Amino acid sequence: MSLTSDPNDPRLTHGPDSEPVDQAAAYLVLSDEDRAAGYIRPVRATYVHEVCGTSTTMARPIAETYARDPGFYGSTYCVACRMHRPVGADGEFVWDDGTKVGT
Ligand SMILES: [Zn+2]
Structure with a gap:
């Protein structure tokens, strides 16, 4: 699994899954420069998966991308x-501090 800051990277997958799949070959993250602009949530x-x-x-x-922009992702992977299942206020995941992932 690798990381890219290019939203057009062909290895990216999009949206939640309804059947088991392998992790994507690459995941999108904010660039180093964008992440360095400051976090609005703790880095967790x-x-x-609830x-x-x-x-x-x-x-x-x-984790740093979530901390910088909590709404950046629509879904995340459960091992x-x-x-990949939905995140956000109505999503299926909580951080280990109990708050909803993606909020
Ligand atoms: Zn699960």
Whole structure:
């Protein structure tokens, strides 16, 4: 799995899954420069999928992208369900501090 700041990278996948899949070959992140502009949320790397109770830990640049722009992603991956599922106020994931991922 690699990271890119190019939204047109052909390795990116989009939207939630309804069947198990492998993780995408690449995930989109804000550029180093954009992330350095400042965080509006704490940098948190571990989230729990409320549907199955499993924790997933993400790469640091993705955690920093969430901290800079909490609404950047529409979905995230659960390693147990092997699916990307929705984040946000009505999403399926919470950080290990109990707040909803993507808010
Ligand atoms: Zn799950």
